[in-house]
Amino acid sequence: MDENLRVVHDGAVLVEGDRIVAVDKADRLKSEAKADSIIDARDCFVLPGLICGHTHLYGIALRGSGMRVEPPSDFLQILQRVWWPLDERLENDAAYASALAACMEMALTGTTCFADTYSAPNGIDGSLDAIARAVNEVGLRGMISFEATERRSREEGVRGLRENERFLSVSPVGRVMGMVSIHASFTVTDDLVGKGVEIAERFGCPITIHVSEGPNDVYHNIERYGMRTVERLERLGLLSPRAVLAHCVHLTSREISIIARTGASVAHNPMSNMLNAVGVAPVPEMLRSGVNVCLGNDGYVFDAFENIRAAFLVHKVHRRDPTIISAREVLEMATNRAARSYGLKDLGSLAAGKLADVVVVRPRVMAAPYSGDPYSYVINGLRGSDVKAVMVGGELIVREGRLLKVDQREAESRVLRSIQTLWERLGEGPHHAVEPLRGGV
Template sequence: MSETKAITNAFIVTGEASGRIIEKGHIVFEGSRIKSVAAGNPKGDIDVEFDASGKVAIPGLITAHTHLYGILLRGASLNIDLPTDFAQVLQRVWWPVDEALTLEDAYASALAASADMLRNGSTFFADTYSGPNSIESSLDMIAKATEEIGIRSMLAFEATERHTKEEGQRGLSENVRFAKKIKGNELTSLMMSIHASFTVSDDLIQQAAKMARNIDIPLTIHTSEGLVDLYHNLERYGERTIERLNRLEALGPKTVLAHCVHINNHEIELISKSKTSVAHNPMSNMLNAVGISPVIDMLNEGITIGLGNDGWIFDPFENMRCAYTIHRLASGNPSIIGPDQIFRMATLDGARCYGLENKIGSLEAGKLADIVILDCSRVPTPITCSSIIGHIISTFNGRDVSDVFVNGELVVKNREIVRVPDNKIREVSQESAARLWKRL
């Protein structure tokens, strides 16, 4: 029998569809599963009690799109001609980095980025790795790191035909190989991934979509992030990005489109009709100056939207804050989107993007015990049922996360990663980054 653990005396934001909030209650979990979430004290025997008096418990936050290896570029000053558009950002910054990545970098970046996300309250992320010179077994290296840290993840190698057709096939194969290997793994799962429609042929898109359907895993693809994607598809195929993906049968309830910045109403309709989801990355979109995704229009069409960081700023609170403000600025309407909607994107809707809404994304009996505890010592005004979601969007940040449970295990305690010493994480990523910077 697994131990029965209980978080007691907590202010609980369940994140469930009803929006239930409990002012003082408990969360009981046995092994990896939540048994009850209710007001008052738990009934029955509890083996381990975690007293959360004066603290807030929220569901582990969901990062719907990331690139762990992005962390190795923090602070790097590259000796390049400065890019003036998104295509140049890829050509001058990211693609040379991709090519320089080794399996050791895949491991080191996954260790540091997982630790960063977990400590900041993200308990699940969907990551795609890109490295044309480190394809085979890259996913083993990443999973080794994420499992050492104890974070839940969905991984993929980002297949592309940027250099050769063969490169695309090797990318797909790495995903299929890894999918078989990790079958039944509770922490790590796999999705199929293709980089973006402008770096792959029709064949590869169709093949990836078919493989994903056969193994019954999600498919993810960068979509109309910059204008280069749209122009490529208009020039070569006479159709817009989403129209091409629709023709190739790559849309559907298990497809997650990252970005969707340059899309029109017809494309929104196609996304909505096919029940495709979208991972919105507002901070990265600002960083790369690609534009503002029509999130409000997509929400109005009932499209499920999760929040991603795209490999930059691994603090989900900052990403929520940006998503909350960017659409107000873009629309000139300060009421265009509310904090509840943003919180849902970072929790239940993020989980829904990947078909995980029955497992994670809210604190409910039967779901996996992925729970984030927030320290409230910095909060300047009362925490009440009507103020708490506002605080989550406007007051807290990743540094207020005191403790984190994943699968019912305490993996962050008083802001420290429990399973791997912080100095080891830092050492591994510093050394790897220093070598990478030299190669660049």
């Protein structure tokens, strides 16, 4: 995944401190350098650490939950009946526990860096410190943010942005950096978007927002502002190379060309889009138009290989065209393109001078020589449980498929206690439908 997309067979990666010093044939590196320690990666794929371009770590708390809700029949109802009742009951303890669980799962399955958006209208202050603590405990790298929204009140939106601002002024905390997050254009005023853009520019950090995930976002902007979502965001000055637009399922070709022209990136979340039945994002058109697209999990399935495979498959079946997207393009969305989305110049590829975020993967059964098309093998033949070793910034955090920095069993028992309490809180309150745009927005 370096600039020339080199594939080195029988290769080795030489690491010194937190950086990669050389990537070359193993024989050549062995004769030139004497390593203090060697990770045996024979018969393995060695990849740059996978980067998740959009997630909600707290989404892992929903796994297997028994929320007693009337089944939602569209995307807005999914937010109103599932996600919003959940986030209204989140406190910092649950923020920490869900982040810990999600980070353990991502580390074990090959993700070394992620961009997270957290939401908890009743637990805003200090939430990002709690999440950063969990990320650093596992040893991952993360960009984290609080999702500012005015869905209940204007004041809440300002407090959300303030939490981002506070964390940005103290980050990086270990390997964790801050960024700015705004929920979606149908829950925020022009004023809040402007404030978010100003903070991102002042700190020189990324800004992220959900864009046209469901049709309601498009309808809202047409009804209120007489324009589509991307057109409104361009008018508000949000679109720039520091912007990452999550989803972008319902776009016109004009909107795609606006995104391409402004240099904003798009985070594609195929598995979440399938789960929420919102549609298929026009990723092939975006790629052909020069839009930088990265891959996210949206807080649903945290195994990067599953998300990679979904992105590889969904566009083929949707268009009934097996040539519509290639294995290499999809792997780039989870590596160098994801790094570019967030301005992470030192990540996303294995090359001298880059940070040593490295993943070693070996399929359970080697069914074919690797000498053919390695992209095809990675996309079609690997899964997260095949990950053997994971290095972040030159530090091994997974070896022989086990976490090295945390005691997984002990951490799991803490997670379970916290999520159990959260579920009890969820069972107590009435499951009300929150109208978007309440409070005069």
